[in-house]
Amino acid sequence: MEPLTTFGIIARMFYQFTSVWVALILLFAVSMAFKRRLGLYGKLYDSPIGMIGFGLVMFWVFTGIFGAMDLIVTQDALSQVSGMKNKPPGTPISGAEEGQYAWYLLGGDNLARDVFSRMVKGAWIVVQIAPLATVFAFMVGITLGLPAGYYGGRLDTLLSFLSNLILAFPVILLFYLLVTPEIVATGVPNYMATVLFVFPIVFLAVLLNSRFYTQPKFRTPLLIGVLGVAIWLYLSLISNDGAIVATDTYWIPGIPGILDLFDIPGGVLVVFVSVVFVNSPTVFRIVRGLTLDIKTRDYVAAAQTRGEGPWYIMLWEILPNARGPLIVDFCLRIGYTTILLGTLGFFGLGLPPESPDWGSTINEGRKLLSVYLHPALPPALALLTIVLGLNLLADGLREESLKD
Amino acid sequence: MGLFILKRVGVMILTALCLTFLVFFLTNLYPNLEKLAKTQGNFRMSDEQVSSFLEKGGYLQPIPIKYGEWLGVLPSYRHTNEDGSVQGRCILPGKTAEESPKFCGILQGFWGYSTVFKDEVAGVVSTRLALTGKLMFWVMLLMVPSALLLGILAGMKEGSKTDRTLSTFAITTTATPEYVSGVIFIAVFASSAVGLKWFKGTATSAMEHATFENFFLPVLTISLYGMGYIARMTRASMTEVMTAQYIRTARLKGVSFPNIVMKHALRNALIAPFTVIMLQFPWLLNGVVIVETLFNYKGFGWVLVQAAGNNDIQLLLAVSVVSVIVVLVTQLISDIGYVYLNPRIRIA
Numbered sequence: 001m002e003p004l005t006t007f008g009i010i011a012r013m014f015y016q017f018t019s020v021w022v023a024l025i026l027l028f029a030v031s032m033a034f035k036r037r038l039g040l041y042g043k044l045y046d047s048p049i050g051m052i053g054f055g056l057v058m059f060w061v062f063t064g065i066f067g068a069m070d071l072i073v074t075q076d077a078l079s080q081v082s083g084m085k086n087k088p089p090g091t092p093i094s095g096a097e098e099g100q101y102a103w104y105l106l107g108g109d110n111l112a113r114d115v116f117s118r119m120v121k122g123a124w125i126v127v128q129i130a131p132l133a134t135v136f137a138f139m140v141g142i143t144l145g146l147p148a149g150y151y152g153g154r155l156d157t158l159l160s161f162l163s164n165l166i167l168a169f170p171v172i173l174l175f176y177l178l179v180t181p182e183i184v185a186t187g188v189p190n191y192m193a194t195v196l197f198v199f200p201i202v203f204l205a206v207l208l209n210s211r212f213y214t215q216p217k218f219r220t221p222l223l224i225g226v227l228g229v230a231i232w233l234y235l236s237l238i239s240n241d242g243a244i245v246a247t248d249t250y251w252i253p254g255i256p257g258i259l260d261l262f263d264i265p266g267g268v269l270v271v272f273v274s275v276v277f278v279n280s281p282t283v284f285r286i287v288r289g290l291t292l293d294i295k296t297r298d299y300v301a302a303a304q305t306r307g308e309g310p311w312y313i314m315l316w317e318i319l320p321n322a323r324g325p326l327i328v329d330f331c332l333r334i335g336y337t338t339i340l341l342g343t344l345g346f347f348g349l350g351l352p353p354e355s356p357d358w359g360s361t362i363n364e365g366r367k368l369l370s371v372y373l374h375p376a377l378p379p380a381l382a383l384l385t386i387v388l389g390l391n392l393l394a395d396g397l398r399e400e401s402l403k404d
Numbered sequence: 405m406g407l408f409i410l411k412r413v414g415v416m417i418l419t420a421l422c423l424t425f426l427v428f429f430l431t432n433l434y435p436n437l438e439k440l441a442k443t444q445g446n447f448r449m450s451d452e453q454v455s456s457f458l459e460k461g462g463y464l465q466p467i468p469i470k471y472g473e474w475l476g477v478l479p480s481y482r483h484t485n486e487d488g489s490v491q492g493r494c495i496l497p498g499k500t501a502e503e504s505p506k507f508c509g510i511l512q513g514f515w516g517y518s519t520v521f522k523d524e525v526a527g528v529v530s531t532r533l534a535l536t537g538k539l540m541f542w543v544m545l546l547m548v549p550s551a552l553l554l555g556i557l558a559g560m561k562e563g564s565k566t567d568r569t570l571s572t573f574a575i576t577t578t579a580t581p582e583y584v585s586g587v588i589f590i591a592v593f594a595s596s597a598v599g600l601k602w603f604k605g606t607a608t609s610a611m612e613h614a615t616f617e618n619f620f621l622p623v624l625t626i627s628l629y630g631m632g633y634i635a636r637m638t639r640a641s642m643t644e645v646m647t648a649q650y651i652r653t654a655r656l657k658g659v660s661f662p663n664i665v666m667k668h669a670l671r672n673a674l675i676a677p678f679t680v681i682m683l684q685f686p687w688l689l690n691g692v693v694i695v696e697t698l699f700n701y702k703g704f705g706w707v708l709v710q711a712a713g714n715n716d717i718q719l720l721l722a723v724s725v726v727s728v729i730v731v732l733v734t735q736l737i738s739d740i741g742y743v744y745l746n747p748r749i750r751i752a
Contacts, residue, residue, distance in 0.1 A: 161415075164419065167731075168419055168731045169423060169724075170686065170708075170731075172694075172705075173708060176712030176713070180436075182433070182435035182436045182438075182439055183435070183436070185435045186435055188433070342583065346583045346694065347709070362583055362584070365587070366698065369587065370590070370594065371596065373595060373597045376591065377587070377588070380587045380588060381584075384584050387579040387580070388580075391579045392575060
């Protein structure tokens with residue numbers, strides 16, 4: 001078979017992404033039709049920059065999801081095909097079997113794997129980890145930042161000192177100290193996960209309790225239900241094979257394997273935990289600053305006069321009014337988390353070496369960069385576009401939220 | 405002001421102590437010590453050999469005591485071998501136990517002995533820091549003026565075409581981490597596949613003899629990532645100043661536009677970017693580690709990677725002390741500078 005021309009490669013890639021295009025067009029059409037009823041999200045469609053950003057982000061989100069469903073990928077991301085080592089884009093596979101895609105659309109990497117499929121699979125890793133890690137970082141930052149800003153005093157001094165402590169650490173040094181197999185063996189990441197993942201539960205509990213504590217008949221079943229599920233998820237998250245921490249010398253039992261909903265491999269857990277750990281102090285600082293500003297407003301004074309409890313004021317008066325800057329920062333922070341994940345991959349930390357995440361792929365590709373460009377460039381451009389999309393989205397949101 | 409600085413220095417020392425203790429704790433966890441022993445001895449050591457190696461080096465004492473020894477407030481550990489010779493942290497190769505001091509920690513100016521470089525840590529860190537200093541000097545020289553220019557040009561007329569174009573450029577640079585822009589630059593300008601070959605893809609030769617050809621790409625890679633952020637801050641503060649009353653007064657008086665920008669707006673608009681530029685230093689440190697790895701420039705960032713990868717405890721501690729000091733000192737300077745530049749703020 002003939003190698004594909006540049007045009008052929010682009011056309012075929014375009015065709016592979018069909019499902020993504022359909023999803024994108026549907027999403028945009030529906031959102032445009034109902035944009036006046038969709039609040040801040042709907043207003044995004046008034047700003048061209050925001051729309052471009054959102055489009056870029058959703059492109060990779062859909063690519064990640066459909067890629068995980070094996071819709072876009074042309075080859076297996078991990079298997080090696082002989083004779084395809086470092087082959088340029090559009091090379092046909094010699095002796096392709098029946099039903100196998102006949103080309104390497106973006107060429108083969110140094111281990112003769114398909115660059116295109118690896119890039120698509122890498123999107124799924126980012127789409128899974130980055131938003132979730134950012135959500136957790138926000139939960140930690142909000143749960144600690146609100147009281148620090150609201151109460152002030154010693155609590156504030158202590159928490160600010162701790163957050164400055166983490167911020168003063170060069171991120172890469174922290175990663176090198178936390179994300180090594182030796183540290184995983186000591187169980188330090190498991191302890192950190194145990195502590196960090198408590199915060200969402202605390203957040204949920206306080207949020208619901210402060211709102212509904214005047215109606216105990218409604219509150220008590222609600223809390224039991226929500227917290228029951230949350231704690232179950234928490235325990236499934238932190239325990240692996242029935243143990244929370246398992247080292248050579250001792251182990252702390254978690255919930256038994258039958259009740260365990262999902263297992264997270266040690267490598268992913270440590271990456272996740274360290275990314276949350278690095279991000280939460282910054283969120284803490286932002287929330288604290290916003291709280292300091294908002295607590296002087298009249299509606300806070302009014303709530304205090306009504307006799308509302310401090311947590312009600314923090315979570316139901318201050319937090320909703322701080323949402324604008326927080327949403328913008330959320331978008332920016334997902335981008336930053338994506339960069340951090342790439343950094344980890346670039347230094348070969350955490351994720352297994354054969355994993356198709358973009359950072360690791362860039363790291364592998366850069367070693368041969370002076371001769372072969374095609375293994376390193378697609379993941380680099382992918383990472384660039386998703387982070388750029390998130391930045392543009394944040395910019396559009398900021399502009400639109402300032403308008404009212 | 406004096407009290408303020410004193411207080412900040414106190415907090416700085418406390419922070420540095422906490423952080424070094426944290427690094428100390430993490431590097432002294434047993435699996436890490438085992439790795440150290442195996443890289444120092446050989447990889448096929450049995451468990452007993454590992455623990456006897458660690459015992460001899462004094463690695464198995466409680467962590468607070470080891471930390472005290474490293475600081476120089478406790479006498480350092482000595483081990484008498486079977487043949488009667490004495491080994492210890494303070495006893496450098498080629499010295500006897502009697503010649504060596506009892507206390508040797510950073511308080512005595514002794515930073516330890518690097519197990520990777522087989523040299524004194526102080527020497528390793530200072531030579532590498534000098535190399536990184538050279539890199540940073542050029543980065544600053546490229547990044548700060550171009551970022552300010554970008555921000556000022558964009559902020560002069562908000563919403564204009566120049567503003568849109570420059571702002572999009574600034575956003576793109578902030579969205580491009582060093583390992584992406586570096587790879588793209590090498591691909592375009594240095595690889596034989598594209599064939600431009602304007603620059604060199606490695607900066608190893610720049611360590612002794614830096615030329616435009618071998619040094620420009622790493623400098624550009626680091627500067628671009630920080631540039632966008634500073635430019636956006638400058639733009640924000642410039643647009644704010646340009647809407648101020650005194651600018652309108654000046655325009656109504658008939659002062660020419662370049663004069664307004666140069667004489668009235670600039671000074672007030674540059675207060676905020678100053679803080680941002682100072683706070684960029686810690687971020688640049690990250691960039692330095694990535695770029696030095698990517699371009700194989702053996703400076704401070706490269707040492708950090710080597711030290712962390714081989715669990716070289718003493719070197720890693722020195723590296724973290726240096727970087728923590730860099731972060732905290734720049735914070736202090738930015739706070740003081742902010743007060744100095746903006747007379748409306750006074751610290752009691």
